[in-house]
Amino acid sequence: MKFTRKASAQWKGSGKDGKGTVTTASNVLNKTPYSFHTRFENAAGTNPEELVGAAHAGCFAMQLSFLLNESGFTATTLDVSATITFEDGSIVLIVLNLEGHVPDISEKEFVQIATNAKEICPISKLLNTTIELNVNLS
Template identity: 45%
Template structure:
């Protein structure tokens, strides 16, 4: 399986701007700029999109692992925070809250750790990855 996205940039780094479009067109001509990346401008940025990809990928992987253990999932919510320092993504922190019927916290935490290490986006990131998971 291959997926793609396209970026178009016009102008200089600080004064210019770009548009991002995904293959599915769910994101189409989404604005991004120097200000939306490094300041407080309108639009998205690559780090925000990496955070969305990591949160989504991890959550699906965790769901698969919990399901394999035979537990019924009510919900899993994951927030991902990406830290960009000096042009490098140095950390990706996942904050997870889940409602899973009958699972112990020990088993849940084991599945969280397994998903953190094995989701495809975790594998591609060259950053320190951490999680804080709460079972409710």
């Protein structure tokens, strides 16, 4: 399967005092503001690291769902959060926290499948950083 997706960004002004917007072709993000202040000072708006975290959490959850199905399981719920650590101009760590509700699966098998999903998720493969996975089956 091959497809393309598109997103765009517009920036106006200097790095610290400027501001920009990001837009996705689906318009889920439509001129969503971002700036130095949203990136480094928690002002209202988004930032690149938050968007990477959302993409990674979503990709991992979907990949895990596919792998669970291949093993004969269907998740009731997979809650995934991604925490991005930015340090000295680089993303140095991503921690994926997984809370799963999967009927009839052992914890050992769930951890194995989740670990595989982390390794083969397209966003994981894209990123050049340490990725940790915390798994909780409930």
